[in-house]
Amino acid sequence: MVTAEEVIEEKEEKKCPVFKNPEFQHSAFRVSKKRGWRNLKQIISLERAYTWPHDAVNYSSIDAPPAFTPGKKYSDVSGLPANYTDPLTKLRFADSAEFYRVRDLPMDIVNGLLELRKANSIVG
Amino acid sequence: MADTAATGLIYELKDARPSPDPIHDYNPDLTGVPLIIDNGSYNCRVGWATDKEPRIIFRNCYAKHRKDRGKKIAAETEILVANDITNIEAVRFQLKSPHDENVITHFEAQETLLDYTFSHLGINTPQVEHPIVLTEAFCNPNYSRQLMSELMFECYQVPSVSYCVDGLLSYHRNNPKRHDGLLINIGNYTTHIMPILEGYADAMNSRRIRMGGAHLTKFLWRWLQLRFPQHLNAITLSRAEEIIHNHMYIAEDYMDAISKWTDVNFYEKYVQKIQLPFVAAPVSTVSVEQQRERRKEAAKRLVELNARKREEKLLEDEAELKHLMELEEALEEFTPDEPEYQHALEEAEVSSPQELSKKITNLQQRIEKTRQKMLQASSATTEEEEPRPKKLCEDLSPKKRADMEQWVEGVKQQWREIQARRSARRQKRQEMAKRRTAASQERMRIISQLARREKKDDNFGMRDEDWDVYKAINKEGGGSDSEEENEKLQELESALRQHSPEFLGDNTSNKPTSIAENYQIHLSTEQIRIGELLFQPYMYGLEQGGITATIQYVLGLYDAKTQSKLVGNVFLTGGSASLPGLKARIEKDLLAMRPFQSHFSVKLAK
Numbered sequence: 001m002v003t004a005e006e007v008i009e010e011k012e013e014k015k016c017p018v019f020k021n022p023e024f025q026h027s028a029f030r031v032s033k034k035r036g037w038r039n040l041k042q043i044i045s046l047e048r049a050y051t052w053p054h055d056a057v058n059y060s061s062i063d064a065p066p067a068f069t070p071g072k073k074y075s076d077v078s079g080l081p082a083n084y085t086d087p088l089t090k091l092r093f094a095d096s097a098e099f100y101r102v103r104d105l106p107m108d109i110v111n112g113l114l115e116l117r118k119a120n121s122i123v124g
Numbered sequence: 125m126a127d128t129a130a131t132g133l134i135y136e137l138k139d140a141r142p143s144p145d146p147i148h149d150y151n152p153d154l155t156g157v158p159l160i161i162d163n164g165s166y167n168c169r170v171g172w173a174t175d176k177e178p179r180i181i182f183r184n185c186y187a188k189h190r191k192d193r194g195k196k197i198a199a200e201t202e203i204l205v206a207n208d209i210t211n212i213e214a215v216r217f218q219l220k221s222p223h224d225e226n227v228i229t230h231f232e233a234q235e236t237l238l239d240y241t242f243s244h245l246g247i248n249t250p251q252v253e254h255p256i257v258l259t260e261a262f263c264n265p266n267y268s269r270q271l272m273s274e275l276m277f278e279c280y281q282v283p284s285v286s287y288c289v290d291g292l293l294s295y296h297r298n299n300p301k302r303h304d305g306l307l308i309n310i311g312n313y314t315t316h317i318m319p320i321l322e323g324y325a326d327a328m329n330s331r332r333i334r335m336g337g338a339h340l341t342k343f344l345w346r347w348l349q350l351r352f353p354q355h356l357n358a359i360t361l362s363r364a365e366e367i368i369h370n371h372m373y374i375a376e377d378y379m380d381a382i383s384k385w386t387d388v389n390f391y392e393k394y395v396q397k398i399q400l401p402f403v404a405a406p407v408s409t410v411s412v413e414q415q416r417e418r419r420k421e422a423a424k425r426l427v428e429l430n431a432r433k434r435e436e437k438l439l440e441d442e443a444e445l446k447h448l449m450e451l452e453e454a455l456e457e458f459t460p461d462e463p464e465y466q467h468a469l470e471e472a473e474v475s476s477p478q479e480l481s482k483k484i485t486n487l488q489q490r491i492e493k494t495r496q497k498m499l500q501a502s503s504a505t506t507e508e509e510e511p512r513p514k515k516l517c518e519d520l521s522p523k524k525r526a527d528m529e530q531w532v533e534g535v536k537q538q539w540r541e542i543q544a545r546r547s548a549r550r551q552k553r554q555e556m557a558k559r560r561t562a563a564s565q566e567r568m569r570i571i572s573q574l575a576r577r578e579k580k581d582d583n584f585g586m587r588d589e590d591w592d593v594y595k596a597i598n599k600e601g602g603g604s605d606s607e608e609e610n611e612k613l614q615e616l617e618s619a620l621r622q623h624s625p626e627f628l629g630d631n632t633s634n635k636p637t638s639i640a641e642n643y644q645i646h647l648s649t650e651q652i653r654i655g656e657l658l659f660q661p662y663m664y665g666l667e668q669g670g671i672t673a674t675i676q677y678v679l680g681l682y683d684a685k686t687q688s689k690l691v692g693n694v695f696l697t698g699g700s701a702s703l704p705g706l707k708a709r710i711e712k713d714l715l716a717m718r719p720f721q722s723h724f725s726v727k728l729a730k
Contacts, residue, residue: 044265
């Protein structure tokens with residue numbers, strides 16, 4: 001702990017702006033520097049773990065619900081409305097010309113397009 | 125649909141770079157004036173409460189360069205903050221931001237950025253002596269607010285802090301009297317729909333869609349990269365942003381607009397072409413004779429250089445030889461006892477007359493050799509030059525043609541090979557997919573064999589050759605249409621087109637004809653598709669409803685009277701709200717979902 005503090009003080013000495021308190025240390029870092037900062041997911045799950053009163057409003061309580069109408073499907077090749085899906089690659093296409101394009105695409109582009117739609121998991 | 129007929133206009137990308145911010149003077153009459161910091165995830169805007177416009181606007185991020193990985197001291201890293209970053213693409217991977225979505229989580233980064241703002245405002249007191257108005261996310265988690273307060277009060281010793289939500293501030297500024305309304309704040313990472321009743325936001329019934337400007341940019345970026353894989357590096361996030369700011373709009377009726385794009389004439393009329401910057405590659409002459417000439421010139425130059433060097437050396441050697449010969453004669457005259465003898469020996473840098481004579485003979489040999497070489501070289505060049513001109517005049521045309529034909533045949537052969545390989549691979553891939561072909565049965569057999577072998581001692585991976593079986597099983601047939609092959613094919617095709625156009629037939633009709641055209645990206649359906657992401661997040665894979673669907677939901681949480689109150693004042697704000705066509709679209713959607721002939725109005729923030 002001593003060495004960590006020394007290091008921090010060194011850094012502060014080197015470039016400490018006037019308006020700052022030179023002895024300031026973030027409370028989150030007091031325990032261990034390795035834990036780092038919590039990201040949003042962790043913060044949200046921590047919040048949810050508390051017991052809240054019935055009508056409290058949280059970050060996660062404001063999330064919008066899923067749509068009531070099913071989502072429309074668009075072609076991965078052109079963006080036009082797509083009624084068909086290629087069973088081999090799971091890409092969507094709008095007509096037969098696009099189908100040939102879809103079959104010709106290399107693997108990395110196929111994966112990229114599916115990833116864009118968040119449809120690239122093996123679970124399906 | 126907005127009238128953006130391009131008809132052949134080609135747009136250039138501006139690639140604007142930010143300029144570093146000046147350090148403002150700290151005026152003594154600014155004591156006590158509140159400082160306003162609009163801490164957004166895209167831009168941070170800072171200004172005094174008495175200013176009309178923010179003093180400093182910068183991207184809310186910084187880049188941390190790692191100079192030396194061996195050392196552990198943090199002081200070795202170089203930090204470029206916000207507008208000091210001149211080329212944001214160069215440091216894209218080292219960018220750090222205090223925001224995670226729209227909430228501030230990384231407070232060390234926040235500290236760095238606050239240092240930047242305070243120092244650029246010129247604050248030079250031991251503590252920041254101004255009350256601060258700070259924006260945060262709607263329903264900011266307590267944890268982040270706690271850390272933010274800690275940073276403010278303990279580190280900067282600010283006297284007082286006030287937290288607000290940026291969307292609400294905008295609403296109150298634009299609607300000083302109306303106290304009821306529906307606020308739609310399209311931010312960078314999120315879109316909020318907040319009903320406002322009696323001047324207060326109803327947090328319980330507000331909703332947040334996890335889609336914002338940053339998602340639109342990322343979608344466009346990735347989509348363009350996949351549509352134009354040859355420009356993978358040229359399409360950067362900053363350029364995608366620029367395209368969105370300048371070329372995108374929202375269609376009033378999406379299904380109608382998008383079906384119009386199937387028509388070829390419509391496409392030709394409304395497609396927008398963006399010219400990517402490119403460097404015209406020096407045209408490499410394919411013709412054989414020019415190459416030969418160049419080589420000849422280079423060879424001649426080398427020969428001349430060598431000859432010159434040899435001459436110089438020869439002169440030097442001869443001079444030295446003369447000198448030594450004189451010394452030898454001098455030695456013969458004097459006897460060993462006289463000082464001149466020693467003096468002569470020293471001059472020649474030898475310790476005895478025998479050595480001197482040896483040295484002389486060596487030198488003479490060297491001179492002989494050089495003379496011979498020079499003779500050879502000059503005779504060689506004269507030899508070369510003579511037959512060359514002869515060849516050039518006689519067999520120029522037929523010889524050249526023979527060479528060219530051979531070469532063209534070679535190119536054709538290569539092209540045929542690549543095409544054959546491609547079609548074979550495609551065939552194999554198709555066969556693997558169907559169930560009853562021999563290839564797929566073979567594949568099944570191998571797989572089942574592998575599975576069966578596991579019952580005994582499993583030493584499958586011990587030998588390297590074992591892993592080759594995966595190549596056989598692979599559905600793709602062990603290799604896909606790689607980019608290199610495509611490139612090679614393009615090269616061959618262009619060469620063939622030059623020399624024997626009839627070979628390729630009708631494949632070449634729609635290839636681009638100029639270098640500039642190769643570097644253009646065409647925006648057709650993308651113009652409306654990107655804006656549509658806000659209304660149909662399903663296109664991005666997000667399971668939430670779009671803006672319209674969520675408005676409907678939120679309104680449904682109220683009774684009819686409140687609903688009409690809310691709808692009477694719909695207010696759009698946020699960065700992406702400046703997309704053209706947004707207002708018209710929301711009006712149309714509201715018309716569709718509200719009861720017949722009810723009143724509503726939509727306003728955009730100033």
